[in-house]
Amino acid sequence: MNRPPLRSGIIGTGFMGRVHTRAVRSIGGTVSAYAGRDLGRTRAAADEANVPLALTPEELVAHPEVDLVHICTPNAQHLALALAAIDAGKHVVCEKPLALTAADASRLEIAANTARVVTAVPFVYRFYPTVREMRARIAKSGERIWLAHGHYLQDWLSDQSSYNWRLTDGASRAFADIGVHWCDLFEFTTGHRIQRLHALQSRLHDTRHSDDGEVPVLTEDGVTMMFQTDRGATGSVVISQATPGRKNRLWLSLDGETRSYAFDQEKPDDLWVGAIEGVSVLPKGYETFSDKAVDPYVTVPSGHPQGYQDSFSLFMRDVHATIEGRAVDGLPTFADGVRAARLTEAVIASSMSGQWVDVFAANEREVSAA
Incomplete structure (x- = not known):
């Protein structure tokens, strides 16, 4: 019908x-x-x-x-x-x-x-076919991911004259805006959950120039974070919105026992796979991906680029499918938004205390209230 x-x-x-x-x-x-x-x-x-x-x-x-x-x-x-x-x-x-x-x-x-x-x-970013393929390969092989590293770098707030409402809207900016994307991608592809973290917030400009004159900046331009997961992995990530020349460099690298994987959002049609015997760069395509569950996320033939707006459309397709009662895999819901908020509060707490912080311990009042 x-x-x-x-x-x-x-x-x-x-x-x-x-x-x-x-x-x-x-x-x-x-x-x-x-x-x-x-x-x-x-x-x-x-x-x-x-x-x-x-x-x-x-x-x-x-x-x-x-x-x-x-x-x-x-x-x-x-x-x-x-x-x-x-x-x-x-x-x-x-x-x-x-x-x-x-x-x-x-x-x-x-x-x-x-x-x-x-x-x-x-x-x-969950909706890039290369991300789905990486997730499927890790799950199917049972590869133990023991180390993760990466960064998410932008430059749109590098200049002191750059001003935006995000600078004063909330207790965190860089991590709450883009750092949570990196963490979501890591947890989505591996099944790990970041359990403990140690973070430092940093700021390039303490004041910025706005239409109202020079104003103080209270949110961070960057975050450096180490973490441990519930499955025994460790990792590190650097987040910045003030790195000159980096437009949207989301890079995630996962190290396993026999294989390592890397995803670069600025080159999203290639999945990097490493092994002792050699390295392969797997191009997006029906004929190159091993897991059929990825096929619905390949929208154009091999050799044709598939980018950010395409991923957004695939996200929206799955939203509509869910509303219509059809099953989809991996739709990010408000539960994932709560997860991102908990990670953000842990980053703030760690940066303020200078200590390792348990992600849930940083939210004791919220957890007990629920």
Whole structure:
């Protein structure tokens, strides 16, 4: 039976709102409404994107022509908007961080589970075919991953004149914004959970130039982190949003007993596989991947690049499939958003104390309250 297309309403019409719009449309969904703080700017964005309705966030959440609410606003607004959407019985896709604290993120997960609505957080790097192949090979071989290392480096906040609302929206910036992507990718591909960590937050600029003059910066530009997992692995990762020349260098390397694997988001069509007898670079393709479960995530023939927007579309496809009652593998939900919030709070606690911190011990109040 043919179902009518799901209707999305997107709150926040900046860069991420446009990414969501393209992803929804690429899989046959409908974007029926935009919403934002300034109705004039929202109307202009809706006209440019050929979206019929320009509403306030409150109107969008309540609108009968919206089935799925996308929250692409500054972080501090996520909690109230997601709670309102859940209360209205709408499915929700919320950008990370899900909330500014682990307790509030957990509150959202509980509310969504009670309301029985589908939720998702766009950890879209899971949807590269090379990532899925790496995950399948590790699971199938039983390879013991004993060491992990990598980094996630950007440069868009390298210059002191660069200013953005993220600089003051929450207790963590670089880790909460991009560090959680690296951790999610590590845990997704290996099945490990980061159990203990030792982190240092660092800042390139203590003040930045904004339209209101020079303002102090309280969030970090970078994080250096060591960690241990529940399966006995150790690892390290460097996170930065102020590394000149690095645009979106997410690099994950996993060391096993007989094989090692590496994924580079700036070269996502290649999976690096290492062994004592030699190294191979596996190109994305139906004919090169060994696990058939990866096939649904290969969208173009071998030799044709498949990038970030494609991964976002695959994420959105799986969101829609879940709403329609079809089973998918590895959809990141509000539970994963809670996990990211817990890791972020542990990073903050470790940086403040200078000590190793248990990820759950850093959230005792949240855990006991639940």
